Amino acid sequence: MEKIKVAVIGPGNIGSDLMYKIFRSKNLEMALMAGIVESEGIKRAASLGVPVSTEGVGAVAVRRDIKIAFDATSAAAHVKFNWPALKEARIVAIDLTPAAVGPYCVPSVNLDALQAEPNINLVTCGGQATIPIVHAVSKVAGAEYAEIVACISSKSAGPGTRANMDEFTETTSKALETVGGADRGKAIIVLNPAEPPVKMTNTILVKVKNPEVGFDRIRQSILQIVSKVEQYVPRYRLRVPPTMEGDKVTTIVQVEGQGDFLPKFSGNLDIINAAAIAAAERIAENMLKGGTA
């Protein structure tokens, strides 16, 4: 079957894990791994038979056959170098950095509306895990306020996350509102150093506007979206099923990774990558159907 050629920019942990997920994809082909130095990630990709370059986004932009590029570098690099070059080359950008040049995408919630966008942003790992639940609640009962607590193992929090905790809380809070549909969002992140490492666990608390729609409808809506997320994040599951007290709905979800490149406990890294792949697959599908490839 015909596939859409894609590139990964940034051969770090995230980029390498994306590569393994692309290998499994039915309509994406790993056409290039681009970095800026001769790194472990570049060597790994090369040893797996993937074309590599240390010319960064420049190497991507000159490849007329590449239609989609995943950016797993940094917000600064995305804004300064990668996005301008990709835009110029008319390559769709799937942005895993916090740059958020394009709209936030949470596949189970709003991918349908975003499949024609030239640049989409994947929010944060915590956002990918919690926004679907907030959306499921707000859709049927309205959401005056949504609060999430994301707990990840210390080992799965890379230097980028650690050096910029505010970026996580601020970006996730904003997306709880714009994508989740809450009037006000609040995100909290906690790092837990326990050994063996804890799996990513997220608590979602929503204050609903219309509790009279009844818990049954809210619960059904949550269960539906959980199975929708499970389609692209196989180990996404309800840890504590929804409960409702007054106008407060509480749900706890846990995410275990698929162990492609990153260890299984880093469900946080897995879910943002899985969401990126889900988005790219849909865009690729449209390209294949529409013949724009």
Added chain:
Amino acid sequence: MTVQKISMIDTTLRDGSHALRHRFTPELAAAIAGGLDRCGVPIIELSHGDGLGGSSYTYGFSKCSEFDLLRAAAEKLKNSKLAVLLLPGIGTIEDLKKAHECGARAVRVATHVTEADVSEQHIKAAKEMGMFAVGFLMMAHMSPPQAIAEEARKMESYGADYINLADSAGYLLPEDVTARIKAVRAAVKIPIGFHAHNNLGLAVANSLAAVDAGAEYIDATLRGLGAGAGNTQIEVLTGVLQRKGIETGLNFYGLMDLAEQVVMPIMLRPQVIDNGSLMLGYAGVYSSFLLHVYAAAEKYELEPRDILVELGKRKMVGGQEDMIIDVAYQLKNNP
């Protein structure tokens, strides 16, 4: 020989906020902060118990905005420095800027004892604002002395003015405190402070152990008001240090009166070591979990002790109050 001097940080308006379920009002903040200022307390900490931005379902909503409380307290201060607590992951630099506008001149940036590197951005931002910045390591019982020293060194490198070790679970024995303070002292050039909880009845003893090991800053609260069994009682420690011949510069009687006349009447429960608090200390659980554990125990018809022991086993850290529900649910459904 020069007289040993200790600077006391009063955290009645921050750690004490837990015990009042975050119901402080501007009037109370003004009365307590004003009183502490008159008693010569050099630093007064005020914010939600879980730090700036802590007002939430998970940690409890504040009755009044912490910024209003800060403004009310700041107005009453002549000599004391107003401080806030900030936990990266909960509060942000934006929150800190607002607190600064409301009169906060110091910040204690708190991380779990193994996670000092998440404080870099916040400590540096505080220093840029000209604030006094403290590196605050929580749950100090969960890491050995040498490892804590490494984390302290990181905070020193970000520009912290002193390092505060917090026995957030009230778990440490005096000799454990001594070992930790000494290890950090040997690793950094900046002063060391200590924050105790009285869950095992050791808050004053542990504070003394810290002083003897070279700590120069000690946290305390009026009447011991604080999470779990509360903190080191400031009027008691002041008396004890006077007996020991250590200079605090505090008005002993003034603090006693403030505790009895202003704080005691507003307390929701006596600050004693009840069974739940004792279990916090025994099992090594973050003290502010206590009241949330009582609520979950009631909801799921469980024994609070069982929830606390399980939380300790799972090595939950500060800020993971949300996991109390998880533990209660799992105990109930998958015992």
